[in-house]
Amino acid sequence: MNVIELNQLTKRYGQSRGIEDITFSVKEGEIFGFIGPNGAGKSTTLRTLLSIIYPTSGSASIFGKDVVKYGPEIKKHIGYLPSEVFYYDKMKVKDLLHYSASFYKKDCKKRIRELAERMDLDLNKRIDDLSYGNRKKVGIVQGLLHEPKLIILDEPTGGLDPLMQQTFFELLKEENQKGATILFSSHILSEVQKMCDRVAIIKEGKLITVEKISTLQERNHKKIRIETKVPVDAGLFALDGVTKVESEEGNRISFLYSGDINLIMRRLAEVQLANLWVDEPDLEEIFLHYYEKEDVQGEHVPART
Amino acid sequence: MNMFLHELRENRRPMIIWTFSLVAVTVLFFSMYPSIEKDGDQFIKVLQNYPEGVLKALGVQINSITSLLGFYCYFFLYIMLCGAIQAMNLGTGILSKEVSGKTAEFILTKPVTRVRIMISKLFAVLAILVITNLVFVAVSYMMAKAVAVEDFDVRTFFLISAANLFVQLIFAALGFFVSALFTKIRSVLPVSLGTVFAFFIISMFGSAIGDEASRYFTPFKYVDMSYIMKHSAYEPLYLDMGAALIAVAVGAGCLLFVKKDIHTV
Numbered sequence: 001m002n003v004i005e006l007n008q009l010t011k012r013y014g015q016s017r018g019i020e021d022i023t024f025s026v027k028e029g030e031i032f033g034f035i036g037p038n039g040a041g042k043s044t045t046l047r048t049l050l051s052i053i054y055p056t057s058g059s060a061s062i063f064g065k066d067v068v069k070y071g072p073e074i075k076k077h078i079g080y081l082p083s084e085v086f087y088y089d090k091m092k093v094k095d096l097l098h099y100s101a102s103f104y105k106k107d108c109k110k111r112i113r114e115l116a117e118r119m120d121l122d123l124n125k126r127i128d129d130l131s132y133g134n135r136k137k138v139g140i141v142q143g144l145l146h147e148p149k150l151i152i153l154d155e156p157t158g159g160l161d162p163l164m165q166q167t168f169f170e171l172l173k174e175e176n177q178k179g180a181t182i183l184f185s186s187h188i189l190s191e192v193q194k195m196c197d198r199v200a201i202i203k204e205g206k207l208i209t210v211e212k213i214s215t216l217q218e219r220n221h222k223k224i225r226i227e228t229k230v231p232v233d234a235g236l237f238a239l240d241g242v243t244k245v246e247s248e249e250g251n252r253i254s255f256l257y258s259g260d261i262n263l264i265m266r267r268l269a270e271v272q273l274a275n276l277w278v279d280e281p282d283l284e285e286i287f288l289h290y291y292e293k294e295d296v297q298g299e300h301v302p303a304r305t
Numbered sequence: 306m307n308m309f310l311h312e313l314r315e316n317r318r319p320m321i322i323w324t325f326s327l328v329a330v331t332v333l334f335f336s337m338y339p340s341i342e343k344d345g346d347q348f349i350k351v352l353q354n355y356p357e358g359v360l361k362a363l364g365v366q367i368n369s370i371t372s373l374l375g376f377y378c379y380f381f382l383y384i385m386l387c388g389a390i391q392a393m394n395l396g397t398g399i400l401s402k403e404v405s406g407k408t409a410e411f412i413l414t415k416p417v418t419r420v421r422i423m424i425s426k427l428f429a430v431l432a433i434l435v436i437t438n439l440v441f442v443a444v445s446y447m448m449a450k451a452v453a454v455e456d457f458d459v460r461t462f463f464l465i466s467a468a469n470l471f472v473q474l475i476f477a478a479l480g481f482f483v484s485a486l487f488t489k490i491r492s493v494l495p496v497s498l499g500t501v502f503a504f505f506i507i508s509m510f511g512s513a514i515g516d517e518a519s520r521y522f523t524p525f526k527y528v529d530m531s532y533i534m535k536h537s538a539y540e541p542l543y544l545d546m547g548a549a550l551i552a553v554a555v556g557a558g559c560l561l562f563v564k565k566d567i568h569t570v
């Protein structure tokens with residue numbers, strides 16, 4: 001069953017770009033990533049789903065109900081964490097969370113305590129005394145306290161330290177195991193890779209692709225840079241799956257590689273290396289890959305092994 | 306109910322400050338009354354030196370100013386001015402501070418309709434204004450009783466006092482409408498002060514030149530103190546107009562806000 005369905009969802013802001021013709025769906029129990037660079041339309045999409053803003057055309061439904069028509073009903077079962085967390089500054093954390101809980105017909109006291117303990121959040125502080133990271137924690141507790149069936153997170157990890165991020169991801173995994181569907185947006189690929197089953201990639205307001213993470217990883221490009229002791233011919237690396245070869249004075253070579261990592265390692269071993277860097281490509285480079293695919297229409301198909 | 310209580314709590318502090326201000330003004334003026342009453346003739350003589358236009362603009366009725374109710378009417382203009390600012394601040398802020406404080410995302414992702422949100426907020430505005438006025442009227446009445454030399458008509462006294470709430474409700478409704486129309490108001494004070502003073506000046510100017518038509522354009526003139534003094538009643542026409550204005554402003558504000566995209570980022 002699909003928990004979220006977007007059907008040619010379009011949102012324009014006057015002349016400026018919003019999102020255009022977005023169609024995808026998220027299945028029940030899935031952890032679904034929504035990635036794209038800043039300004040791609042991730043937040044616009046999520047905010048449309050929550051009917052904070054209304055679509056220009058197209059439609060979206062959650063739990064099989066139209067998001068505009070049945071907004072309040074749907075929202076009973078949604079937990080939302082905005083990218084930037086803002087709350088009533090003068091309230092205490094405790095009061096804010098209880099206020100938030102008062103919208104759901106449930107007793108959330110115990111749950112608030114549990115979540116706060118796990119997130120290491122001081123309930124007695126005032127909101128305006130909190131650091132950015134601690135505000136984010138309030139947001140997380142606020143989004144999860146009513147045990148929602150659907151959790152929507154907009155760039156959830158900003159401001160959290162790595163340890164807290166891990167706790168947070170554990171929390172999400174637990175919720176997921178209990179049956180919650182999770183949709184979260186991010187511009188950090190590794191974060192998405194860790195968590196998600198599938199991802200939608202969006203750029204400049206348009207949906208580029210929806211992929212399984214496993215497929216994405218197979219196609220994953222490594223960015224390899226080498227420095228050699230003596231200049232070598234860049235042609236040496238003309239393997240299947242090597243793209244964007246750049247050579248600087250013959251002894252600084254960089255390229256993108258996707259394919260069996262052993263093949264490229266063997267080839268690299270033939271060269272007298274002075275230094276070697278293997279990096280995960282950033283999102284831009286992944287997009288590049290998708291753009292290339294669109295442009296060349298199948299001529300350049302990355303190697304799959 | 307939770308949103309209503311939340312709004313009361315959020316607005317508690319300004320409510321206390323405004324109530325205190327209104328009470329301070331009424332206490333101050335009433336405590337001047339005994340000396341004015343005592344030297345009434347001299348006071349009137351001084352006033353007679355003023356140009357008639359100025360007296361009218363300031364709402365001074367020479368023949369009644371030395372009576373307790375007449376004096377109350379005179380300084381009630383300033384009570385209404387303060388009250389209008391409070392009400393307009395409140396009415397404008399109640400929506401726009403959610404947007405400018407970026408808390409709109411919180412409230413709009415809760416399982417409540419926007420209409421529910423607005424109704425809760427409007428009732429909170431009403432409650433705050435009623436509480437303010439109850440305190441103000443109670444203190445005014447006690448002060449009036451304390452300084453009165455002879456009996457005064459209690460009904461007229463309360464009609465004058467309640468005029469503040471009436472004018473406040475109009476300004477609160479206007480503020481609400483403005484904030485629904487321009488959701489991106491960053492700072493409430495310039496908007497509310499600007500509007501209130503514009504209407505106040507229209508009202509003073511209208512009184513000074515004695516222009517009847519100008520009464521339609523300023524809520525301050527929907528209650529005419531000399532009419533209340535004379536008839537111990539409000540003018541039905543202006544009462545209806547005020548009520549209509551409130552209904553239209555609130556209704557239009559709700560319609561606007563329900564349809565609106567809320568941008569907090």
